[in-house]
Amino acid sequence: MTDMKLSICIPTYNRAEYLQTALTCLAEADFDFAHEIVISDNASSDNTQEVVQGFIDKGLPITYLRMPENAGPGPNLTNAIQHASGEYMIYQGDDDLLILPRIKEVIAYLDANQDVSACHAPWFLHDEVQGVDHRKFYEVDADVKFDRQDFLSVFEFIFQKHIFPEIAIYRMSSVRSAFVPRFFCFWPFVYLAHFLDQGAVTFLKEPFYRSVTVSKVAPNREQAGNEDVMTSWDMYRGGLEYFLHFGVSRGKLSADDEARALYDRMCHIFTALRMSVAVRFWLARNDYVRAYELYTRMAIAGFGDHPSVAELRSQFPVMVGLQTLAYKVSSIPEIKRLILSDADDPQAISEVLLKLGLADHIEVTGDTGESDTQAASTAVLVSSQEAADTFAARGFDPHFVFLESDLMQFVLV
Numbered sequence: 001m002t003d004m005k006l007s008i009c010i011p012t013y014n015r016a017e018y019l020q021t022a023l024t025c026l027a028e029a030d031f032d033f034a035h036e037i038v039i040s041d042n043a044s045s046d047n048t049q050e051v052v053q054g055f056i057d058k059g060l061p062i063t064y065l066r067m068p069e070n071a072g073p074g075p076n077l078t079n080a081i082q083h084a085s086g087e088y089m090i091y092q093g094d095d096d097l098l099i100l101p102r103i104k105e106v107i108a109y110l111d112a113n114q115d116v117s118a119c120h121a122p123w124f125l126h127d128e129v130q131g132v133d134h135r136k137f138y139e140v141d142a143d144v145k146f147d148r149q150d151f152l153s154v155f156e157f158i159f160q161k162h163i164f165p166e167i168a169i170y171r172m173s174s175v176r177s178a179f180v181p182r183f184f185c186f187w188p189f190v191y192l193a194h195f196l197d198q199g200a201v202t203f204l205k206e207p208f209y210r211s212v213t214v215s216k217v218a219p220n221r222e223q224a225g226n227e228d229v230m231t232s233w234d235m236y237r238g239g240l241e242y243f244l245h246f247g248v249s250r251g252k253l254s255a256d257d258e259a260r261a262l263y264d265r266m267c268h269i270f271t272a273l274r275m276s277v278a279v280r281f282w283l284a285r286n287d288y289v290r291a292y293e294l295y296t297r298m299a300i301a302g303f304g305d306h307p308s309v310a311e312l313r314s315q316f317p318v319m320v321g322l323q324t325l326a327y328k329v330s331s332i333p334e335i336k337r338l339i340l341s342d343a344d345d346p347q348a349i350s351e352v353l354l355k356l357g358l359a360d361h362i363e364v365t366g367d368t369g370e371s372d373t374q375a376a377s378t379a380v381l382v383s384s385q386e387a388a389d390t391f392a393a394r395g396f397d398p399h400f401v402f403l404e405s406d407l408m409q410f411v412l413v
């Protein structure tokens with residue numbers, strides 16, 4: 001048995017200012033057990049090493065590892081874990097914060113429950129500038145412990161509560177076999193299957209981790225995890241199917257046709273609900289095409305009336321059509337101008353088109369009805385085939401005349 005109780009593993013790369021904040025928080029720890037901070041630096045080119053050395057000089061129990069070159073996030077975390085010596089391990093993002101009193105409580109829980117291989121909890125979304133926790137990423141009604149290989153109960157729990165088991169304190173005796181590379185399946189569901197296969201797992205009601213969504217270092221930064229939320233729904237499904245595969249393989253879940261159909265439907269529903277979050281993120285980027293694509297998948301899963309998309313359905317045809325126009329026109333190098341033939345306020349629509357991706361060198365105007373010397377470098381939006389024929393007769397290239405109906409034809413709500 002090691003004397004080291006807890007290893008806090010922090011992979012990092014070129015985020016010295018964020019790491020400074022994380023280590024400043026950890027410097028306040030008054031644990032009554034031995035702990036270490038294992039930092040794996042992915043060959044940072046900033047002053048990460050100097051920041052870490054400053055905390056080492058102050059007495060923090062840091063093991064600093066530096067990769068010879070950037071090996072990617074997975075190997076960087078693996079490097080930290082393989083050097084960790086604690087009885088328990090937690091993975092901490094270099095820009096996030098631990099809730100130190102809660103860490104002590106969770107360690108005490110694990111000491112008292114030797115059969116538990118992983119202790120999970122929701123986490124706070126934290127505004128560091130305001131110093132407030134906005135909400136938990138998911139909710140757990142009360143602390144709950146699942147017996148080893150109880151795959152059915154855990155899957156039902158994940159499905160019903162929409163759980164994402166990303167934050168946990170793990171028993172190190174299970175960590176090195178559980179943390180293995182998987183590429184097509186969402187790693188928290190994969191690792192949950194591995195830990196449940198080896199021992200009991202617990203989900204606590206109260207968080208011990210803060211994910212910093214608004215940082216003092218860069219208050220307007222894009223959150224690192226947002227890209228996953230916006231694109232990784234099929235990996236989420238893959239992770240759930242991986243988890244179910246373990247339950248079936250261990251003989252803890254039925255594999256008959258009826259059960260498989262039910263698992264498939266539950267995975268479909270879980271993924272569709274996760275897409276509703278992605279819709280909000282894509283709309284924040286003014287990307288109605290991607291939001292509409294997600295809507296079609298939500299609709300076929302039975303969630304076309306979900307609050308995240310219900311009010312958007314009337315907007316989709318026009319906004320997707322305009323974004324498609326912006327895309328097509330911007331893809332033609334010789335186009336320098338776009339005429340909106342029937343627009344009452346071309347300037348207002350121009351502002352919308354720019355937000356939707358229209359190249360900023362393209363001038364947007366109304367139609368003067370006069371002959372035009374710039375016809376060869378002009379695209380036109382028209383509302384009817386008759387108008388398209390009229391523009392062609394005036395010398396505009398018919399290849400660059402766009403019908404409103406063509407742009408919206410395949411936006412079905």
